[in-house]
Amino acid sequence: MKVVKRQMKERRLALAHSAPAVRRMPPRADVHVIFTTPQATRAALRAADAMMQSGEARIHFLVPQVVPMGFPLDRPPVSVAIAEQRALGMARECCRNAAVQVQIVLCGNREQCIEKTLGPNSLVMIGSRKQPWLATEQKLARQLRARGHRVIHVLEQ
Numbered sequence: 001m002k003v004v005k006r007q008m009k010e011r012r013l014a015l016a017h018s019a020p021a022v023r024r025m026p027p028r029a030d031v032h033v034i035f036t037t038p039q040a041t042r043a044a045l046r047a048a049d050a051m052m053q054s055g056e057a058r059i060h061f062l063v064p065q066v067v068p069m070g071f072p073l074d075r076p077p078v079s080v081a082i083a084e085q086r087a088l089g090m091a092r093e094c095c096r097n098a099a100v101q102v103q104i105v106l107c108g109n110r111e112q113c114i115e116k117t118l119g120p121n122s123l124v125m126i127g128s129r130k131q132p133w134l135a136t137e138q139k140l141a142r143q144l145r146a147r148g149h150r151v152i153h154v155l156e157q
Contacts, residue, residue: 031098032124034114035063035087036137040127040156045094047154048125052098059100063087064113073106080104111143118149125152 031048035041048059065083067076083104091100107113118124124144128137141151 029123030058030060032060032062032118032122034124034126034140035061036127036140037129037156038090040129040137040154042090042094042127043156044125044127044154045090045100047152049095049097057098059091059095059098061087061091061100061102062114062117063102063104064110064117065104065106066110066113067106067108069108073108076106080106111140114140114144115147118144121148121150123150123152125154127154127156129156 031051033041033044033048036044045059045061051057052059063083065076065078065080067073071077084102087102087104091102103117105113105117124141126137126141126144137153141153144151
């Protein structure tokens with residue numbers, strides 16, 4: 001009796017493995033663009049928009065706004081509304097194919113703020129200036145790669 005049950009179980013497993021696979025929709029490929037400098041960020045937004053051909057994908061435009069030590073986080077020296085208007089203007093100017101979600105994040109430490117905002121294994125695009133000796137963006141890209149994120153580096157035009 002045990003042998004028959006085992007054979008039936010093995011047959012069911014074999015049938016299950018030989019059945020055609022159910023096609024699953026790929027997960028939505030969102031891209032996170034991090035604000036660096038205005039020109040470099042425009043280049044990154046344009047590159048992200050060029051990658052987005054389907055209407056399902058979305059660009060998360062992350063603008064970390066560092067608040068200096070002497071100011072409380074809820075009252076930065078530069079208005080959040082002004083930063084938001086600039087970011088929305090950049091997004092409208094550069095993105096035609098994908099929906100863009102602008103997120104202004106007030107923080108004390110830029111790198112920690114970015115890491116807390118990103119989900120695990122995020123796809124990130126970072127715009128960078130042409131001068132190789134200005135390594136702020138390259139340092140950020142290395143840190144994000146070390147934490148498991150996929151980073152695409154875009155040079156400004």
